[in-house]
Amino acid sequence: DIQMTQSPPSLSASVGDRVTITCQASQDIKKFLNWYQQKPGKAPEVLIFDASNLKTGVPSRFSGRVSGTTFTFTISSLQPEDLAKYYCQQYKILPYTFGQGTKLEIK
């Protein structure tokens, strides 16, 4: 299985801050990575697919990029409603695998 190492496990930031989450794949997965947001008590929702494509309707403060096997998810200006857990997920090779998640708290 492809291992997805996501960091940090948790972070606390203030409204307006720039927030960055990283996901490292154990092997080359090209661009085959999605980012999800999971709010408390809810199912995950995809925000970014193919490493850097924003899903229609998702605010432009969310972005993603890839460099080699390292994927970066950024919130350019943190909003109160961004309180959630964020996951990366690779789909290059079955089984699909997820990172362990990053719990984002608002200071």
Next chain:
Amino acid sequence: QVQLQESGPGLVKPSQTLSLTCSVSGDSISRGSYFWNWIRQPAGKGLEWIGRIHTSGSTNYHPSLKSRVTVSVDKSKNQFSLKLNSVTAADTAIYYCARSEDSRGYMKAGFDYWGQGTLVTVSS
């Protein structure tokens, strides 16, 4: 708007079979080229993909669960189902059904529709 809804027992005894159904509304489960997936999440933990069935009927399973899991579809009811045999406490989790679009064998734009999830507890 596509909607998915899981249903099934919330409590299963150890060694028995966990059975869940995902009802799909807003579109035909037979239309297009989609994968219908099951994903689970132990309380407070991360996400684990369990398996999927394609519109064509082909299936794929997580290797660690392959010997115990079956995903099937009932096109007449617009539903797909999960069966997990010989369950233990380690199978206690929230179970989600989710759709993904097939693009030449790869998923397109992630798991785009999810059910709300259903908690299944394995306990005697």
